[in-house]
Amino acid sequence: MSINKLLGSKKLTSYFWKTYREDPQNIETESHRLLHRTGFISQLSTGIFSFLPMGWRSIEKIKNIIREEMNSSGLIEINLPVIQPSDLWKTSERLDTFIPPLSKFQDRRDNQLIIAPTHEEAVTDMVAKNVNSYRDLPFTLYQIQTKYREDPRPRAGLLRVREFEMNDAYSFDVDEEGLDLSYKNMIKIYKNIFMRCSTEVIIVDADSGAIGGKESNEFVMLADSGEDVILISKDKLYAANVEKAIFKKEKFEKENTINLQYLDTPNKKTIDELKDFLSIDNKKMLKTVIYKADDEIVGCVIRSDYNFNETKIRNYLNATNLNLASDKVIISKDLVPGFISPINIENIRFLYDDSVLLGPGNFIVGGNTKDKHYKGFNLDQDSISYEILDIAEAEEGHISINESILESFRGIEVGHIFKLGDVYSKKMGANFSNKEGKNQNILMGCYGIGVGRLLAACIEANQKNNSMNLPLSISPFSIYLVALQIKDEKVKNLAEKIYKELTDLGFDLLFDDRDIQTGVKFNDSDLLSLPVRRVISKRNIQNDSIEVFERDTDSTISLTYDETITYFKTNLIP
RNA sequence: CGGGGUGUGGCGCAGCGGUAGCGCACUCGCUUUGGGAGCGAGGGGUCACAGGUUCAAAUCCUGUCACCCCGACCA
Numbered sequence: 001m002s003i004n005k006l007l008g009s010k011k012l013t014s015y016f017w018k019t020y021r022e023d024p025q026n027i028e029t030e031s032h033r034l035l036h037r038t039g040f041i042s043q044l045s046t047g048i049f050s051f052l053p054m055g056w057r058s059i060e061k062i063k064n065i066i067r068e069e070m071n072s073s074g075l076i077e078i079n080l081p082v083i084q085p086s087d088l089w090k091t092s093e094r095l096d097t098f099i100p101p102l103s104k105f106q107d108r109r110d111n112q113l114i115i116a117p118t119h120e121e122a123v124t125d126m127v128a129k130n131v132n133s134y135r136d137l138p139f140t141l142y143q144i145q146t147k148y149r150e151d152p153r154p155r156a157g158l159l160r161v162r163e164f165e166m167n168d169a170y171s172f173d174v175d176e177e178g179l180d181l182s183y184k185n186m187i188k189i190y191k192n193i194f195m196r197c198s199t200e201v202i203i204v205d206a207d208s209g210a211i212g213g214k215e216s217n218e219f220v221m222l223a224d225s226g227e228d229v230i231l232i233s234k235d236k237l238y239a240a241n242v243e244k245a246i247f248k249k250e251k252f253e254k255e256n257t258i259n260l261q262y263l264d265t266p267n268k269k270t271i272d273e274l275k276d277f278l279s280i281d282n283k284k285m286l287k288t289v290i291y292k293a294d295d296e297i298v299g300c301v302i303r304s305d306y307n308f309n310e311t312k313i314r315n316y317l318n319a320t321n322l323n324l325a326s327d328k329v330i331i332s333k334d335l336v337p338g339f340i341s342p343i344n345i346e347n348i349r350f351l352y353d354d355s356v357l358l359g360p361g362n363f364i365v366g367g368n369t370k371d372k373h374y375k376g377f378n379l380d381q382d383s384i385s386y387e388i389l390d391i392a393e394a395e396e397g398h399i400s401i402n403e404s405i406l407e408s409f410r411g412i413e414v415g416h417i418f419k420l421g422d423v424y425s426k427k428m429g430a431n432f433s434n435k436e437g438k439n440q441n442i443l444m445g446c447y448g449i450g451v452g453r454l455l456a457a458c459i460e461a462n463q464k465n466n467s468m469n470l471p472l473s474i475s476p477f478s479i480y481l482v483a484l485q486i487k488d489e490k491v492k493n494l495a496e497k498i499y500k501e502l503t504d505l506g507f508d509l510l511f512d513d514r515d516i517q518t519g520v521k522f523n524d525s526d527l528l529s530l531p532v533r534r535v536i537s538k539r540n541i542q543n544d545s546i547e548v549f550e551r552d553t554d555s556t557i558s559l560t561y562d563e564t565i566t567y568f569k570t571n572l573i574p
Numbered sequence: 575c576g577g578g579g580u581g582u583g584g585c586g587c588a589g590c591g592g593u594a595g596c597g598c599a600c601u602c603g604c605u606u607u608g609g610g611a612g613c614g615a616g617g618g619g620u621c622a623c624a625g626g627u628u629c630a631a632a633u634c635c636u637g638u639c640a641c642c643c644c645g646a647c648c649a
Contacts, residue, residue, distance in 0.1 A: 021598065021610070022586050026579090026642045046641070099648065118649075152575080152647050166649085218649090227648085323646080416649060448649070484608060519609035526609090537608065 003064040004478060004508040004574050007057055009499065011511045016053050019524050029225045031459040032157025034468050038527050040476075047154025047162035049452075054528070057476035058455055059165070063144050065196045065473060066167045066449065073189050075140045075169060080122040082146055086112040088121045092427050097320045100150040117149040120424050120446055123170045127442065128430035131172070137432060137442065138178050140186070142169035144451065156225065158456035159412060165452060171445040174432070179443045183215075183419055186447045190219055190415050193449065198471035199458050201414060204230055205240035207311050216244075219415035219449075221457045226412040233400035234407060242408075243311040245394035248401055250305070252283060252359035258376040260343070263364065265373045269338030271304045274364065274373065281305075285364045286356060286377065288340045290330050290348070293319035297333060301342055302353035302392060303363070309393035313351065316389060341366035341374060352379060352388045412457040413450075420444040467529035469551065477510040478572065480530040482522070484537035486515050494561075495536040498546070501565060506574030532572070534564075 020037050027033045035041045040055030051059060067077070086104060089095040095102065095114075103115045116122065123141060131137065144167045154160050171182035187203065194201045199221055206218040218241055220230055229242040240246070268274045271287055285304040290297060291313065298317060300308055314322040327337045333348055342350040343365065356363070356379050363377040379386060396408035422441035425431060430442045455474070462469040472478060479502065483495035492513075499511050510530065512521050525533055535547040545558040548567065559567055 018599095019610095020585065024585075024642095025587095028643080043641090147649085149649070151649090153645090155643085160648090321647085413649075450649080482608095516607095517609085517611065518607065519611075522609045524610090535608080539608070 002506055002574060003061055005506050007060060007508055009503040009507070009509040009511065010477070011499075011513050013513050015510075019527055029156040029159060029456075029460065030463050031159065031225070031456040034459055034463055034466075034527075035157050035456065037466075038468060041158065045162075047151060047160070049158065049161065049163075054476050055455075058470060058474050059451060061474045061476075062197060062451055062454055063165075063167070066144065066193055066451075069189050069192045069196070070142050070167075070169065073185060075142050075189075078123075078126075078141045078143050080116075080119045080126070080143055080145060082116050082148070083113050084116050084122055086114045088125060089114060092121050092124075092424060094121070099320060100152060103148055103150050115148040117147055118166075118448075119143070119145065119147075119168055120170070120420070120444075121428070124424045124428045124430050124444070127170075127172055128425070128428055131430070131432055131442065133433050134174050134435060134440075138171065138173040138182060140169055140171040140182055140445075142167060142447075156456075158452040159225070159460075160227065161452065164450055167449040167451060169447040171447070172430075173443045173445075174434070174440070175443065179419060179421070179445055183417065183445050186417055186445070187217070190417070190447070190449070194219065194221075194414070194454075196473050197454060197458055198473065199414065199454065199461060202230075202232070202239055202411075204232075205244050206416065207241060207243040207315065214421055215419040217417050218413050219417075220411035220413055221461060222409050222411045223457065223460045224410050225460055226410040228411050228413050230409045230411045231394050231396070231398075231406045232409060233402065233404035235400075235402065235404035237402050237404065238400045238406075240394070242394060243309070245406070246390060246401060247392075247394040247398040247406060248403070249355045249358055249392065250283070250399075254359045254361045257378050257381055258362050260374050260376045262367060262369075263373045263375050264371065265339075265367075266371045268371075268373075275304075278364070280364070283360065284362075286341075288342060288366055290325040290333070290335065290340060291322055292325045292329060293317045293322050297325060297329060297348055299340070299342055299345070299348050299350040300353070300391060301350060301356060301365075303355035303358070306353065306355055306392040307395070308353075309391055312389075312391045312393075316351065316391070336366070336368060336370050339366040339368060339370060339372060341368050341377070343368065343374060343377065350386065351391060352386050353391045354388050355392060357388065412453065412460065414454045414457050415447070415449045417447040418445060420446055467526055469529045472531040472572075475530050476528070477508050477530050478532065478574070479507055479509045480525045480528065480533045481509045481511045482525060482533065482535045483511070483513055484518055484521070484535065484539075486513055488538055490541050491536055491538060494541060494546075498534070498536065498561075498564070502568055505565075505568065507568065507572070508574075 018039050023033050024036055039052050042050045042052055044050055086095055104112055107113055144165055147166050148163050151162050154162050173179045173182055201219045201221050204218050204220055206216045231242055231245045232239040268277045282304040286301050287304045288299060288301050290299050302308055310322055330337050361378045364373050364375050365377045367373045394406060398406045400406050421443055425441040425444055431439045434440045459468050481499055483491050485491050499509055502509055531551050533549040540547055544560060546564045547558055549556045
């Protein structure tokens with residue numbers, strides 16, 4: 001049975017739906033505004049929403065697309081618990097390190113339980129208990145399940161919430177080649193899903209964050225209201241989340257090295273102040289910042305024409321939290337805020353961005369003394385051992401690795417996929433006997449789509465003039481049937497007849513059979529903006545015609561009854 | 575977690591020392607009827623909560639909570 005038939009047609013007089021004339025206060029994004037105005041959602045708490053019938057229909061249609069695409073590609077649906085014992089998360093070593101922190105509570109026997117923010121642990125446990133041999137592999141499981149994440153700041157309606165439905169999938173393979181195949185298969189499935197939702201997404205390199213694993217890609221819909229910053233090279237060969245993006249750093253000819261010397265820099269604490277005071281270019285200076293990475297104090301140094309990428313730093317240090325160290329902490333390490341340098345500092349670990357070795361050298365760095373800076377710092381000469389890596393943030397205008405200019409965009413992350421490898425299977429004993437009879441860890445991948453966020457993103461992308469304009473595939477109903485002068489017998493009978501006939505054909509109609517103002521009906525119809533609107537009225541009946549408005553072509557045509565039925569049989573697929 | 579803002583009928587707001595009002599929505603009646611109608615009559619609020627000041631508190635003070643925005647953080 002098609003989803004349209006399953007959800008069925010509805011008459012407004014016996015449906016639960018209400019639109020709003022006014023916006024709630026402090027609405028930030030169009031999708032949030034429209035989701036509220038059209039009676040899709042109702043807020044229960046910060047980042048926690050109820051779906052009203054109208055909104056839930058769209059969600060059901062999205063989930064149906066996901067199921068169809070996944071089932072037809074050989075994936076298998078399961079269901080995992082939302083409430084899980086916290087011991088399970090001890091095994092994966094994420095009980096205290098997951099960001100945002102897990103939501104915990106005690107049951108009656110004083111066992112600690114958590115509300116799952118994601119399901120790697122549960123699925124790995126299940127698979128570990130039920131897979132023994134390489135013959136049992138490979139397979140990919142999926143579910144559509146509620147997640148709860150104690151997000152520090154939910155916002156923008158459904159774009160960023162605490163409780164949400166996610167379609168999460170997990171692949172299990174015997175080797176890297178298998179994992180590659182599963183990963184690529186999932187990319188194909190995701191592309192199909194987003195295409196069917198008429199959402200244009202791009203695939204970008206991404207950081208794997210709290211989920212872990214090596215390779216990771218995000219599916220991003222470009223939109224100004226998005227929270228993620230994406231860098232795309234002009235030649236389109238490179239696209240990455242700013243958290244992950246790499247770029248080709250500028251090299252400068254090395255100067256003849258000079259000895260370290262002090263400079264008087266009274267009260268010049270920032271790079272900008274120094275730049276003006278000394279009339280020199282940013283590339284001639286180094287920036288030193290002290291971070292607190294969990295409990296460790298770490299210094300980071302970069303050439304001043306670049307900025308730090310804190311994700312790269314956090315990943316390298318394998319830290320859960322990374323924050324700028326307070327002045328108090330800096331002073332306790334005998335450093336002078338505003339004049340920090342790594343020179344002769346033994347009690348702190350320093351990380352250097354590799355730009356520090358790319359010239360021009362003889363850098364100006366802090367003097368570790370108030371109102372002093374050093375001139376003539378060269379890492380390779382003035383330090384014996386150092387950790388050097390890429391901790392720079394890519395920005396618009398930088399050059400991609402294939403020599404193309406990077407451009408910056410904002411986007412909404414609607415899907416994220418990860419190659420987990422054996423991160424979880426190793427810790428949780430998910431292994432199998434290989435052909436030689438030896439134990440081997442299962443290689444995993446995990447894949448997620450935020451269902452509600454996808455709906456919101458789709459609205460962001462399609463909305464205009466106070467209308468949602470959801471595509472036919474996920475529009476709550478396919479057709480808005482309006483009967484004007486519903487009290488008129490002829491109108492009523494014709495409308496009912498069409499309602500029944502089109503419903504029998506498999507279409508899902510919203511029949512506005514309310515005895516209210518015409519203007520209200522049209523406004524509700526515009527707001528909801530279903531793909532097709534049909535008007536039955538006295539006037540039309542007199543002309544022996546039925547009015548059909550097609551949103552996509554923005555055209556209205558008048559047809560006879562028989563033409564109408566033919567039109568729907570041939571132009572639309574229920 | 576830091577900074578800021580807002581809590582008054584279902585929604586949007588006014589009132590800012592004398593015990594609550596407007597618009598929309600809702601109910602009833604009449605009129606109207608192809609773009610959020612008109613007239614009339616109604617119903618609905620311990621003014622977020624808790625203390626305090628005062629003869630008197632929605633209004634002033636203190637605390638708490640909730641929600642929103644910016645930042646931090648973040649699948």
